[in-house]
Amino acid sequence: MDTSNEPHIAHKSHLPHPYDQDISHVLRHLSRITATGRKKLANSLSTAGYLAAGMWLIERNLGPDAARSACASGSRRSLERPLLGFLSQRAVAAAVAENPPPFPSRGGVPRLRTTWRSQSDFIADLINFAMWPTNYHPGYLEQRAVTTKRLVVGEDFVRAVHETAYLHTAESVRMPSVRLSLALMVLADGDDRVQRVLTDTYRGYLSSWKQVYAEVLRARGLRLRAGLGLDDLANALSAATDGVILRSIGDPHAGVVDRGRERTLMGTVALAVMHGFLEPAEDSDGLTLEQAVHARLGRPRPSGATRSDALRGERNPNP
Structure with a gap:
């Protein structure tokens, strides 16, 4: 590993966590053909310096507590909105020069372009x-494992849902990387490479949650309503989570994330989605979600009729 440009750094292992780890499996768009070349470049000090600069730029520009600059007009109410301009090759190369020790502080656009062929890469x-x-955040993964176990086997399922929803949503609101991924959902339109990365990120993220949901269903004797699958459940909860995160960022006083009570609207939404999507496996009414909602809410109930009468009517609409 070439460290000649940074004599004050003896080895990658001297960098802070997680930059000291092998990240060759994380970086997939480096401009090297062979696996050996990609691994060497992924774990070079120069690459760590560019990544550190990029992470600093994300935090500085997307927050939380992002730095904002006034527009040329000088009005305090008019702020610069650079979108992804802050991650241009020139901006990243310039930010490398501001890297704190022990990160490399020497870099330039030519070296960046030999590491990644394009800004999209x-x-x-x-x-x-x-x-x-x-x-x-340190301790997040350990805490998630605890709350996930409570979802599967804990006595108070409702509390476990609220705790899991708060932990995940509150952590996501604070993470500059989550803010970047949400921004890129719109900004990456037309950029196949970035869109593919977002798709892969979601696929991995949802895969881990689908495993949890499958365990919950088995352990608690539940099943998905007719016509629904684990993908539907995972996508519904993920989309709701993204919405709550965006609302909390855009309107911090809306109360959708209550740090004082350690509760979030996502917990309530998750319970509502599960109540609608799931039913006891041994006491299934056999209805789709649409049929179940229609039976309960879709039409006035005749005087004296019971819910069971309504359900029988849905199963046999033309007796």
């Missing part, structure tokens, strides 16, 4: 690195 790998679970 760099952003794609920066997303992979930023969303790497090793970058999560």
Whole structure:
């Protein structure tokens, strides 16, 4: 490993966690053909310096507590909105010069372009690195394992749902990398490479949650309503989570994330989604979600009729 440009750093292992780890499996868009070349480049000090600069730029520009600059007009109410301009090759190369020790502080656009062929390649790998679970808040993964176990076997399922929803949503609101991924959902339209990374990120993220949901269903004797699958459940809860995160960022006083009570609206939404999507496996009414909602809410109930009468009517609409 070439360290000649940074004589004050003896080895990659001297970098802070997680930059001291092998990240060759995380960076997938480096401009090297062979596996050996990609691994060497992924774990070089120069690459760590560019990643550190990129992470600093994300935090500085997307927050929380992002730095904002007034527009040329000088109005305090008019702020610069650079979108992804802050991650241009020139901006990243310039930020390397501001890296704190022990990160490399020497870099330039030519070296950056020999590491990643395009800005899209760099952003794609920066997303992979930023969303790497090793970058999560210390203790988050351990706490998630505890709350997940409570979802599966805990006595108070409702409380476990609220705790899990709060832990995940509150952590995500604080993470600059999550803010970047949400921004890129719109900004990456037309950029196949970045969109592919976002798709892969979601696929891995949802895969882990689908395993949890499957365990919950088995342990608690539940099943999905007719016509629904684990993908539907995972996508519904993920989309709701993204919405709550965005609302909390855009309107911090809305109360959708209550740090004082350690509750979030996502917990309530998750319970509602599960109540609608799931039913006891041994006492299934056999209805689709649409049929169940229609039976309960879709039409006035005749005087004296019971819910069971309504359900029988849905099963046999033309007796």
